[in-house]
Amino acid sequence: MKELRILSPTAILGYGFPMESFVEGMKRKPHVIAVDAGSTDPGPYYLGAGKSFTDPNSVKRDLEIMIPAAIEAGIPLVIGTAGGSGARPHVNLTLNIVKDIAREKKLSFKLAVIQSEFDKEFVKENLRKGNITPLKPAPQITEADIDESVHIVAQMGEEPFIEALENGADVILAGRSYDPSVFSALAIKNGFNKGLAIHLGKILECAAIAALPGSGSDCMFGYLHENDFVLEPLSPLRKCTTLSVAAHTLYEKTNPYVLPGPGGAINLHESQFEQIDDNKVRVTGSRFVPTEEYFVKLEGVKRVGYRTISCAGVKDPIMISKIDSITESVRDRVKNNFETYGIKDFFLDFKVYGRNGVMGMFPDAPHSKSDELLIIIEAVAPTQEQADTICGFARSTMLHFGYEGRIATAGNLAFPFSPSDAKMGEVFEFNVYHLMKVKDPKTLFPIEYIKF
């Protein structure tokens, strides 16, 4: 095999793609269609709640096009990080969509379902054996932290995908996956250079984001050869340029020269980016450097409580000039009011937009000056009811707070909504972001086959 062709329809399953681009991709006779369905970007909630950040109808729309196209062409469709986070509930969400499509379209194919959620006892056993190290700057964990985790998933490499392909799977639906694996698995199985295959996967996982103009909802095509790979966007509106591809290599990475993943890292120190025609770029020189032992990345979240918020505007210049001391006084009043009543364990925050709302994580950075503020009062407490209580009390206290110099005595806040407070439900935080040393990367990720 001299060339392996890969179609990446969209950056995230459910983000969509123009049908014209997809048809162009199928005309180029790909050997595999692959798509990444997840990310930790949307934060810890989705892994914890077992929900997807993508909409089920949008996911179904994309799969309704991809599955029949792959079956008709006789090529595999590989889906990674199902349901956005890849734990069991997320895989099941997407599995139900695949089942609906198979039934509605009367399709017959062999599906492989690969799970990536780890049993907590298994993770604790590995912690005791010294196999788990934090991915700095994440802190070290204890067995208690693991017990607190709601779901713990591990990022699989290409090995489980290769096994499913060898067993004749037409469609592979996998839990949490290292993003490039879904694109590189068939190539690595067929003996292509692993460094090039993974680097290509790293670019294809974002589909047309690496083109100019970039888009997360348009297709990208990859041609992998013995010593290079070539990228081609499938919409005539877009071009791949050496700069757009090289710049994408920076995106969301810590160091663009060394990109670590399961079992090793790709090293781009020798990579060359070359414009071969108006819209295609050739890449050479990327190498895979295996680590001495095999590590997988673990991700886990814990529940920290329930959230209620209230949004309100402020226009009064006297109030704006005193906003920091007002929020502090309101905070003290809330604390004092419920201390003896038994609600002590809560988090109360005031996000003040127009001042430091966006960059609040850098408290010493210069603040903005605005003649209008938006304040989001946020309460997080062990129960939803307590969060409602704290948020509601902070809101009413702030509304009528008699700060020094006040001349507008009717009310301090402009509420855009009635009701003014909104329940936000469960709140999660990341608490596992660690590497785990493993012996056999295949057996960790059980595969189940379903015939349609």
Next chain:
Amino acid sequence: MQYKLTDIASVIRSKNSGPYELTFDVIFKDFETYERVKAAKIFNEKMFASLYHVSESDIIGVVHFDPAKAIKTTIVRPIPSGALGETDVYGAQQHAPLMNFTFEM
């Protein structure tokens, strides 16, 4: 001569690199200016720490990436993505201080 970063860069952006890090990319308009900025070591731990009012020990790395005429700075996220106190889950709007950055070269 005084330079303003927005005059010589075509991309200035911030984003999470995993839940525990924030990474900032500056892509320059032309290779010549990039090479001069690189040679003058304008981007370094000290400069970034003072721009964001964080400790130098929180700067994980400043990397010059020639193929993209880009400089990437990665720092410890002041809080992990989505932790209590969060204001930017994706970390995509933390780049503004760079847009006001001016320097002598």
